[in-house]
Amino acid sequence: MNRLSWFNTVSLTLGFAFLYIPMVILIIFSFNESKLVTVWAGFSTKWYGELMQNQAFLDAAWVTVRVAVFSSTLATILGTMAAYVMVRGGRFFGRTLFSGMIYAPLVMPEVITGLSLLLLFIGIGLDRGILTIVLAHTTFSMCYVSVVVSSRLVTFDQSLEEAALDLGCSPAQAFRLVTLPIIAPAVISGWLLAFTLSLDDLVIASFTSGPSATTLPIKIFSAVRLGVSPEINALSTIMIAVVTVGVITASLVSKRAMVRQRQEEQAAARTE
Amino acid sequence: MNSTVFAPWEDPQAKPLIQFKNVTKRFGDFTAIDNLSLDIFEREFFALLGPSGCGKTTMMRMLAGFEKPTEGHIMLSGQDIDPVPPNKRAVNMMFQSYALFPHLNVWDNIAFGLRRDNMPKHDLEDRVEEMLRLTRLEKFARRKPHQISGGQRQRVALARSLAKAPKLLLLDEPLGALDKKLRQDTQFELMDIQEKTGTTFVIVTHDQEEAMTVASRVAVMDQGKLMQVATPDRIYENPNSVYVADFIGDVNIIEGRATAAVEGTYSIEWAEGQPPLTATSAASFGNGQACHLAIRPEKVTISAERPADAVNAVQGKVHDIAYLGNLSTYHVELPNGTIIKAQTANTRRISRRSFTWEDPVWLSWTATAAVLLAD
Numbered sequence: 001m002n003r004l005s006w007f008n009t010v011s012l013t014l015g016f017a018f019l020y021i022p023m024v025i026l027i028i029f030s031f032n033e034s035k036l037v038t039v040w041a042g043f044s045t046k047w048y049g050e051l052m053q054n055q056a057f058l059d060a061a062w063v064t065v066r067v068a069v070f071s072s073t074l075a076t077i078l079g080t081m082a083a084y085v086m087v088r089g090g091r092f093f094g095r096t097l098f099s100g101m102i103y104a105p106l107v108m109p110e111v112i113t114g115l116s117l118l119l120l121f122i123g124i125g126l127d128r129g130i131l132t133i134v135l136a137h138t139t140f141s142m143c144y145v146s147v148v149v150s151s152r153l154v155t156f157d158q159s160l161e162e163a164a165l166d167l168g169c170s171p172a173q174a175f176r177l178v179t180l181p182i183i184a185p186a187v188i189s190g191w192l193l194a195f196t197l198s199l200d201d202l203v204i205a206s207f208t209s210g211p212s213a214t215t216l217p218i219k220i221f222s223a224v225r226l227g228v229s230p231e232i233n234a235l236s237t238i239m240i241a242v243v244t245v246g247v248i249t250a251s252l253v254s255k256r257a258m259v260r261q262r263q264e265e266q267a268a269a270r271t272e
Numbered sequence: 273m274n275s276t277v278f279a280p281w282e283d284p285q286a287k288p289l290i291q292f293k294n295v296t297k298r299f300g301d302f303t304a305i306d307n308l309s310l311d312i313f314e315r316e317f318f319a320l321l322g323p324s325g326c327g328k329t330t331m332m333r334m335l336a337g338f339e340k341p342t343e344g345h346i347m348l349s350g351q352d353i354d355p356v357p358p359n360k361r362a363v364n365m366m367f368q369s370y371a372l373f374p375h376l377n378v379w380d381n382i383a384f385g386l387r388r389d390n391m392p393k394h395d396l397e398d399r400v401e402e403m404l405r406l407t408r409l410e411k412f413a414r415r416k417p418h419q420i421s422g423g424q425r426q427r428v429a430l431a432r433s434l435a436k437a438p439k440l441l442l443l444d445e446p447l448g449a450l451d452k453k454l455r456q457d458t459q460f461e462l463m464d465i466q467e468k469t470g471t472t473f474v475i476v477t478h479d480q481e482e483a484m485t486v487a488s489r490v491a492v493m494d495q496g497k498l499m500q501v502a503t504p505d506r507i508y509e510n511p512n513s514v515y516v517a518d519f520i521g522d523v524n525i526i527e528g529r530a531t532a533a534v535e536g537t538y539s540i541e542w543a544e545g546q547p548p549l550t551a552t553s554a555a556s557f558g559n560g561q562a563c564h565l566a567i568r569p570e571k572v573t574i575s576a577e578r579p580a581d582a583v584n585a586v587q588g589k590v591h592d593i594a595y596l597g598n599l600s601t602y603h604v605e606l607p608n609g610t611i612i613k614a615q616t617a618n619t620r621r622i623s624r625r626s627f628t629w630e631d632p633v634w635l636s637w638t639a640t641a642a643v644l645l646a647d
Binding site: 157159160162163164165166167168169170173177178181182 | 336337338357358359363364365367368369371373374375384385388389432433436
């Protein structure tokens with residue numbers, strides 16, 4: 001291991017302090033005995049217990065999870081299809097325009113996306129609720145999925161699909177049996193990305209949600225306007241924990257797969 | 273000895289397995305295949321040979337069904353296969369990159385095509401085991417493609433494409449990724465497997481040695497046209513054009529003007545102050561017609577004195593020597609600046625070599641050694 005120079009040590013400390021001190025403070029105060037957020041009165045887990053009693057938060061959490069699962073699944077299907085056509089469709093008319101347009105929602109201000117969706121839902125007379133949030137989240141997260149999946153498809157050896165056709169697959173079978181299993185890691189990470197985007201979206205959800213369905217970020221935001229409570233800290237800590245565990249697991253799995261593949265390739269090269 | 277030589281292309285009664293009928297293929301403005309007609313017969317090992325961009329890969333992709341002819345038709349066993357999609361053709365292909373499915377092991381890669389035909393489980397297992405035996409891969413059946421070596425991957429690709437017992441197997445530069453030694457071994461293995469299975473093979477290659485080694489017939493292609501289609505020995509000994517003579521192996525080309533001498537023999541004026549050369553030719557040339565004389569270096573004899581009975585003999589001095597171990601190629605410069613290559617087998621040790629740089633030497637060859645070509 002190399003020792004870091006004093007300059008690098010300072011940069012590292014400053015950078016990580018900047019990133020993580022707010023979250024660390026939030027986690028610490030979620031275990032605070034006192035009802036006052038800014039005064040430390042000893043360690044306690046009672047706010048986690050109270051959170052479990054709060055039906056409004058539990059309902060919002062359940063809505064959020066359902067919205068995230070449905071919208072990310074839908075976005076993954078649509079985004080993968082779009083990516084496939086963009087990369088594999090050859091030079092059809094308007095392809096450059098379409099592939100440019102697919103990236104547009106990435107840079108579109110969320111307020112505008114939310115507002116235009118609201119107008120659409122009112123225009124077609126769709127009652128706002130879980131369905132409208134799912135549709136809205138699918139709309140803005142599918143372009144992220146298609147970016148992730150198309151970057152994988154670009155490096156995908158097309159002769160693999162031709163080989164599948166050659167061996168008797170219909171184009172649909174070739175996609176299901178060969179292409180999909182090979183690009184699966186990209187599709188899964190696209191799904192995870194869409195899931196987290198949906199999980200923490202506040203702006204678009206607040207435009208498209210109705211009285212019957214409120215997501216967790218909206219609930220937290222409106223609760224905080226009445227004053228920060230230790231319950232909110234506890235809830236946020238749980239969300240941080242869930243996301244951290246997910247990210248670490250995903251990176252460990254992909255790193256182990258990579259290391260194993262490299263070892264096997266070296267072993268194969270030795271036997272040559 | 274088996275007296276019946278395999279040569280269905282000389283039998284007018286033989287029905288070709290594949291027929292290209294005036295096939296043209298254009299990509300935009302670019303003509304990849306130009307009004308090409310060709311017959312390939314059952315059990316043939318047919319090689320498409322040419323430089324990159326000559327259209328050989330396009331021909332193969334049209335046979336596999338990945339490209340459709342712009343004009344003309346391709347027939348397989350007398351049936352027009354243009355409207356048949358690749359997954360419905362009794363044709364399988366071995367890809368240049370092998371295109372092994374990385375998520376499946378060797379066994380499942382080979383079984384992939386059979387599963388698409390809903391073959392009964394027992395028959396399928398037997399067939400896969402048979403293919404593993406044929407390609408000597410029994411020990412690697414459970415390995416993934418990235419866990420085996422390049423040569424083994426090549427054999428998996430071959431086994432997978434042969435598993436469905438296709439009428440026709442296409443091989444796209446199958447040995448390009450292997451090193452020279454392994455490539456030579458694999459060439460003989462391919463021929464062996466082709467004979468055992470009796471499948472018609474069409475191989476695409478840019479390596480003329482490979483084409484000559486494995487093929488029963490070779491088609492030399494250039495710019496979307498067939499330059500010559502013949503057996504390897506005819507392609508080498510009787511090229512029909514300067515292009516083919518030059519593309520296959522090493523050759524000396526001498527330009528000159530032909531004059532008819534005795535029956536089937538021509539004398540060629542080729543340089544001021546030099547005696548005319550003599551060559552036999554089946555093709556006829558008009559008096560004074562421009563011609564090219566193609567002579568293989570190994571058919572040129574190099575000697576210190578003028579051989580007494582030589583029909584063609586020219587004097588020059590050794591300009592360069594390429595020592596290849598088993599052979600040496602002498603580059604001999606004639607008085608008018610022409611370089612003629614002569615090849616001899618190194619039957620003696622190098623220290624006893626008869627000629628060295630700047631030595632005056634005589635080059636000679638017989639009247640039948642050279643091929644007289646019009647263009």
